Amino acid sequence: MKSTIILQESAYERIGKEIMDFQDYFPIWDKLNTIEQNRLRGSLITRNVRQGTLIHNGSADCTGLLVIRTGQLRAYILSDTGREITVYRLFDRDICLFSASCMLRSIQFEVTIEVEKDTDLWIIPAETYQSIMKESAAVANYTNELMASRFSDVMWLIEQIMWKSLDKRVAAFLLEEASIEGTDLLKLTHESIANHLGSHREVITRMLRYFQNEGMVSLSRGTVRITNARKLSQLCDE
Numbered sequence: 416m417k418s419t420i421i422l423q424e425s426a427y428e429r430i431g432k433e434i435m436d437f438q439d440y441f442p443i444w445d446k447l448n449t450i451e452q453n454r455l456r457g458s459l460i461t462r463n464v465r466q467g468t469l470i471h472n473g474s475a476d477c478t479g480l481l482v483i484r485t486g487q488l489r490a491y492i493l494s495d496t497g498r499e500i501t502v503y504r505l506f507d508r509d510i511c512l513f514s515a516s517c518m519l520r521s522i523q524f525e526v527t528i529e530v531e532k533d534t535d536l537w538i539i540p541a542e543t544y545q546s547i548m549k550e551s552a553a554v555a556n557y558t559n560e561l562m563a564s565r566f567s568d569v570m571w572l573i574e575q576i577m578w579k580s581l582d583k584r585v586a587a588f589l590l591e592e593a594s595i596e597g598t599d600l601l602k603l604t605h606e607s608i609a610n611h612l613g614s615h616r617e618v619i620t621r622m623l624r625y626f627q628n629e630g631m632v633s634l635s636r637g638t639v640r641i642t643n644a645r646k647l648s649q650l651c652d653e
Contacts, residue, residue: 451550489611502568510561513528589641593641
């Protein structure tokens, strides 16, 4: 019995520390008054989510705002035919607003959020955040900045699709992945690259084989190794 109590106390201490850490991850914490800070602290949900989990599924969900402590998430949209395209990704200290879709009733933006790497995060319930936003000009302004930043990501994506050829987009994606992972050996399937770029697996396979013939990458099952990053970069800049 004694050991059980000790374990419970340890768990409570850990949860309390995680909630205290939250203020270091929420950029406008110091602009909230004490009542607002306590309301936010009291509503926080701490979660550890595993790779491959769908944490938010379009407008059918109103998960709440996601504050990433550590990890990596992918936000994507899904076409009527089931094709995916990555809109943006979230890393340590990022905040996702579109996971609280019920707050944004005037915006029809169907985003699905998938866990790309095991992630520790906090969830701010939408109703709590919305009530504070109505009272706090600082929170309202910050929310507008978040929204503008994400729509900038969307506009950048549209520009890429409209004006850049697929070979340049694939090259840029591989270089971005190498930068994120810190290695030239990328654990990527052709299907996953197609999902990120809104293309078909067969098209991506042909493109990667072309890159391989040109000496830019080498392919093996489930991996793509960048062998000539300079040439890939030159392709992006052409």
